[in-house]
Amino acid sequence: QIQLVQSGPELKKPGESVKISCKASGYTFTDYAMHWVKQAPGKGLKWMGWINTYTGKPTYADDFKGRFVFSLEASASTANLQISNLKNEDTATYFCARGQLNPYWYFDFWGPGTMVTVSS
Amino acid sequence: DIQMTQSPTSLAASVGESVTITCLASEDIYGSLVWYQQKPGKSPQLLIYGATILEDGIPSRFSGSGSDTQYSLKINSLQPEDFASYYCQNGLSTPLTFGSGTKLEIK
Numbered sequence: 349q350i351q352l353v354q355s356g357p358e359l360k361k362p363g364e365s366v367k368i369s370c371k372a373s374g375y376t377f378t379d380y381a382m383h384w385v386k387q388a389p390g391k392g393l394k395w396m397g398w399i400n401t402y403t404g405k406p407t408y409a410d411d412f413k414g415r416f417v418f419s420l421e422a423s424a425s426t427a428n429l430q431i432s433n434l435k436n437e438d439t440a441t442y443f444c445a446r447g448q449l450n451p452y453w454y455f456d457f458w459g460p461g462t463m464v465t466v467s468s
Numbered sequence: 469d470i471q472m473t474q475s476p477t478s479l480a481a482s483v484g485e486s487v488t489i490t491c492l493a494s495e496d497i498y499g500s501l502v503w504y505q506q507k508p509g510k511s512p513q514l515l516i517y518g519a520t521i522l523e524d525g526i527p528s529r530f531s532g533s534g535s536d537t538q539y540s541l542k543i544n545s546l547q548p549e550d551f552a553s554y555y556c557q558n559g560l561s562t563p564l565t566f567g568s569g570t571k572l573e574i575k
Contacts, residue, residue: 383564385512392555392566392567392568392569393504393506393512393555393557393566393569394566395562395563395564395565395566398562407562409562409563410563443511443512445511445512448517451500452500452502452517452518452559452560453500453502453558453559453560453561453562453564454502454514454517454557454559455502455504455512455514456514456523458511458512458513459511460510460511461511
């Protein structure tokens with residue numbers, strides 16, 4: 349069965365970096381895009397961008413340009429999200445989600461989320 | 469960017485009732501509306517895409533309708549497991565945008 353397994357919760361200080369992983373199984377990794385979605389505590393969903401798992405090309409939403417990096421370990425069917433120079437407002441749960449585009453953009457499988465807490 | 473305005477923000481209903489949640493896009497999204505359900509502490513689950521297409525395994529009491537800029541999610545005969553938050557999403561173009569969510573609570 350299709351699964352996205354994410355790395356565990358993180359507690360970081362402002363200015364530090366964090367790397368979150370999302371390991372896919374049950375399908376051909378390079379056949380589907382991987383998206384990242386942020387959810388701050390008690391808030392709604394915000395799309396961060398996506399990575400083409402075939403070419404490795406990332407695309408970032410405007411609010412996530414600069415400190416955020418999407419990467420792949422394609423041989424391990426894993427997508428990563430790295431956030432540098434962490435700020436308090438980065439405290440959130442980060443979801444990876446498998447993307448469909450046929451012809452609509454939507455997410456048919458989601459990881460369980462990784463909680464990142466930024467606190468001094 | 470396409471803005472998605474979802475209403476109501478919260479809704480209280482009883483088991484067995486029917487409810488409707490609406491989503492208004494800031495421009496025509498040509499039927500590319502997506503609905504998700506999210507339970508506390510869990511990841512969102514896909515319910516409907518293409519405005520009306522029910523994802524495999526989703527009960528038929530969920531249905532979607534709409535076109536152009538106006539869309540709705542209807543849940544018939546509410547079950548206890550339906551009390552959750554619901555989000556709409558623009559599926560037409562990036563940046564992909566979500567509505568602010570509707571929290572469905574038990575009355």
